Amino acid sequence: MTAQKLNIGLFGFGCVGQGLYHVLKNSKGFTANISKIAIKDPHKKRSLPASCFTFDKAEILDNPDINVIVELIDDAEEAFRIVKEALSKGKHVVTANKKMLATHLEELLALTEQNNVSLLYEAACCGSIPIIRTLEEYYDNERIHSLSGIFNGTTNYILTKTISEKLSYAQALKQAQDKGFAETNPVSDVEGFDPKYKAIILALHAFGILARPEEILNVGITTLREEDIRYASEKGYKIKLVPTVKRFEDGSVGIFVLPRFITPTNPLYYVDNEFNGVLVDGDFSGEQFLKGRGAGGNPTGAAVLSDISALSFGYRYEFKKRHQAEKNTLNGNLVLKVYLRYQNPEDLTQLGIHTISEHYTSETYKYVVALADLEELKASSDYIREKGVFIATLDDYVELKEQKVKTVKREALLSI
């Protein structure tokens, strides 16, 4: 098969856009032409001549010579308008915008089918790790049991620096931003929205599921305190923010994003700084692990480049798991084993805690190790943030709620 000539219209020239430009310019044996770059801010200093840029998106979208749109802007809603228009006009699209994808997956898939075009987004999940392609092409006929990992470079960088190097949270965040790992708005990272979007995208390719962001719990790392770090260190754990997608015997699939205590037997223990890692557990392959740079212009640019290259060979995702006979369904009805640091016994009644196996209280530090109800946690995720409660899952324990769960009575919880 010979490569098709691609004429690219690029939206966005931030960290990843410039990374792509650099990667494309220095890549051997491949020439794709960036015809025009659409940018928003006319006052920002740019590294290329003014003639490369436009402020009018129509100049790209209405140009029939441009057959590929590469969308690398921050604003998810504006990105969606651009991508929608591009697909409708029969242009292929490469994007790294996980929020846009996770929020509009169903509509985007319909658009690609209607217009017979390709939408690729390897760079949207885990930077340079080729996880979407691996799920699509390698696991297409293998049943996957679970998929988890470290999908967010910013939080992993912050956790590494605060835990191993004792930096303050603010110092660590500042470092991550200075190095270009952190997104423009860190809230999406540190509160676990960004890894949730990625988990939703990967759940489509691994299990054929279309989940909506509002259906999935995400708890981040903003409430982490010194005591939690000490507790974890004493037990030999590291703390990582881990999105989990797990299939149960009945074909239902649970998805959630929570901090997790990780033991040294888990490969994620050794994924530090801005690196990402993905664990895939399959029927035949067993446990596979992929690790690579999860953030930064060049690694993400390289992932965009691999999509552009694939496009030149006519590649598109087949979504094989979506079309398989065995249908998986989203299931929020789960219990998780958690460590939960709280302020007042009231917190426990609010958060759906069952079967307490350990509790500790002192004047300044109170925690339980217990089973928690995922749906109740989800209903209270604002409460968790506001009250400064820190939760981390333990030991990979997650089960369907049908399992016997001993409910702890409200009075018993309040008397702890």
Added chain:
Amino acid sequence: MTAQKLNIGLFGFGCVGQGLYHVLKNSKGFTANISKIAIKDPHKKRSLPASCFTFDKAEILDNPDINVIVELIDDAEEAFRIVKEALSKGKHVVTANKKMLATHLEELLALTEQNNVSLLYEAACCGSIPIIRTLEEYYDNERIHSLSGIFNGTTNYILTKTISEKLSYAQALKQAQDKGFAETNPVSDVEGFDPKYKAIILALHAFGILARPEEILNVGITTLREEDIRYASEKGYKIKLVPTVKRFEDGSVGIFVLPRFITPTNPLYYVDNEFNGVLVDGDFSGEQFLKGRGAGGNPTGAAVLSDISALSFGYRYEFKKRHQAEKNTLNGNLVLKVYLRYQNPEDLTQLGIHTISEHYTSETYKYVVALADLEELKASSDYIREKGVFIATLDDYVELKEQKVKTVKREALLSI
């Protein structure tokens, strides 16, 4: 794209053949038909009815309804005859036979081009790790600096058991064979031929190089002794058998297989038992790491299945690195930093040792840490085995020989 109907003729029904059969039968959403299975031994008890089998390869190769040959036999030369005939007859081929591939790569590539057919072999390298597809599709436009890893499950299993669990070499080998990890003939594994074949195959996809097995040094683990294990443990190293493919600034590429002392900062440190791991260092992506099951019927069967599935969508390797403008060439003219346990000072003069930085001698245990000349080691690989010399590379140190190397005079070596 809709999947093409595949009619498979299978050669071999050993560990991987049965794994494939199991995986295919239990895989959801995919049906490929195994028309006939060719086997050699009429006396072996089989798990399927006799009508599934034939002892006459022509019954498969001459059947025009069979459009795919899956070759999973042990004998590399017989495999080559089968694959050659199949390709010549316009049939696609999936194989896991690394020795056959590494020995006949050039001729096989020519045959696929002449007959316009596809030859896929993901299962030939690192079991369930999709490394060839990743190199072909993800790294196609990115310059790779180095590729190394643990490519052989048998030796890694033996090293893990002898070092961490203090089993004897013979016990560990027996366990590996009982578990179905070890090949019929362990010599290819334990003397490093098997990982060398894999390194040669991966060097084609990563660097576009066609190396011949006889050009590449392989030193295995048969000479490992208690003292070497103790030395490594005291320094905090694990010992792994590591094939290395490394590109230098001048575009030349070195390939060798040697035991290596691994520090805990290297992800390969955590790859134990039958697991394999691959480290890829690229220009833009940085360091990526893949880990998965490197041996066993099901993981390897899953890799074969992924090739069969890809075939049904018309997939073939493009060998993009082979066709790129920048040509890489094989270079054996390297120096390596090694730990070398020897018996007699004569050994050192024989093995091309330079610039000794440490030496230790007692009545029963003598070693140097020094620079070694790769070409001289290669010329003496029989000597290494026969004299029970153990060599392991250190610190990832490998350089072009143009670098200043202080030659140690013969007299100085003999006086150690």
